[in-house]
Amino acid sequence: MLCKFGKTNKKVLSGMVIFGVVSLIFGIVFANSLSDDQRSLMMLAGMFSGAGTGIIAVAIFFWIRGKVLSPEKLKQKAIEKNDERNVQITRTALTVVAITSNLTFAVLAFVLMGMGYMVPALIMVGCIYLQLGIFLIANNVISRKM
Numbered sequence: 001m002l003c004k005f006g007k008t009n010k011k012v013l014s015g016m017v018i019f020g021v022v023s024l025i026f027g028i029v030f031a032n033s034l035s036d037d038q039r040s041l042m043m044l045a046g047m048f049s050g051a052g053t054g055i056i057a058v059a060i061f062f063w064i065r066g067k068v069l070s071p072e073k074l075k076q077k078a079i080e081k082n083d084e085r086n087v088q089i090t091r092t093a094l095t096v097v098a099i100t101s102n103l104t105f106a107v108l109a110f111v112l113m114g115m116g117y118m119v120p121a122l123i124m125v126g127c128i129y130l131q132l133g134i135f136l137i138a139n140n141v142i143s144r145k146m
Helices: 002-032 039-068 071-081 084-114 118-145
Strands: none
16 A cells, blocks of 8 residues: 555656646746736736745655655554544545535625625636535435445
């Protein structure tokens, strides 16, 4: 299991670094192609650059952590992660996050609608329906597998 985890982890970290570098370069090139009066697009370019840098930093952190920790410690962490109690705690926490995000989207939709921002409000409603659709699909797929 440890070898399998290590190979998958390296692929994921490599993908994260590639994605981060692409995002960083896109943000820099995009920012350099804009004029000074396009402040909103400059902020968007900065978000791409910042997200790319953050993804690269997280990937490097996990790569260094994987190199520093001993194989026994990594195996222990994998066992703890797959423990039934910890899996149930994670599922419960994710359920709370899903419910909270749905409520947040609903409140934001009402607030934006009250402020007269129709398009962002409809985007929030669309996100609610998207989450509902993903839940229904995932629920059907997972229930068939079990």
